[in-house]
Amino acid sequence: MRPRSRSxxxxxxxxxxxxxxxxxxxxxxxxxxxxxxxxxxxxxVFVPMFFPARRPPLPVRPMxxxxxxxxxxxxxxSRTLVPTMAMYLLQPHLHPPRMRRRxxxxxxxxxxxxxxxxLRAIPRGYRDLLTLAMQRRRFRDRLPWLCRSLVSAAAYxxxxxxxPSMPARS
Numbered sequence: 001m002r003p004r005s006r007s008x009x010x011x012x013x014x015x016x017x018x019x020x021x022x023x024x025x026x027x028x029x030x031x032x033x034x035x036x037x038x039x040x041x042x043x044x045v046f047v048p049m050f051f052p053a054r055r056p057p058l059p060v061r062p063m064x065x066x067x068x069x070x071x072x073x074x075x076x077x078s079r080t081l082v083p084t085m086a087m088y089l090l091q092p093h094l095h096p097p098r099m100r101r102r103x104x105x106x107x108x109x110x111x112x113x114x115x116x117x118x119l120r121a122i123p124r125g126y127r128d129l130l131t132l133a134m135q136r137r138r139f140r141d142r143l144p145w146l147c148r149s150l151v152s153a154a155a156y157x158x159x160x161x162x163x164p165s166m167p168a169r170s
Contacts, residue, residue, distance in 0.1 A: 020090055028083045039075045043068050 046064035133139050 021087060024083050024086045024090065027086075028079065032079070035075055035078060039071050042071050 046068055049061050049064045
């Protein structure tokens with residue numbers, strides 16, 4: 001008597017697309033309450049800055065608004081975009097593990113080879129760009145002036161962007 005074949009179809013032991021989708025949604029539902037509680041805890045710290053009784057220093061209120069809006073959008077994205085991206089990344093396992101291992105090994109060898117090829121192209125492109133720039137007399141004559149102006153402008157960048165300090169209240 002011949003032993004039974006161990007190969008399984010997509011309806012057998014291997015997970016199906018429906019099971020992957022259910023797992024993603026279950027995982028997203030499990031983090032809703034902790035994520036919402038942490039959102040409230042972080043946002044509640046910044047709420048007093050919006051009441052006019054005590055005006056916070058000038059840069060603090062915009063920072064508080066930025067933190068609150070960032071936290072709210074982070075929560076919204078964790079409920080919408082993250083499960084959607086997970087559905088694209090976590091494909092159902094329709095093939096037996098041996099076939100997956102073989103494909104993984106092939107892609108693991110291909111990625112470093114492509115990366116090395118791309119990294120070798122960067123110095124070549126940079127060298128070609130510099131060669132082209134130095135061949136143009138107009139660029140070569142203006143390069144020292146450009147470097148001096150960038151160095152002198154760097155000293156004033158910090159002074160321009162920072163607001164003046166507010167006097168202390170007593």
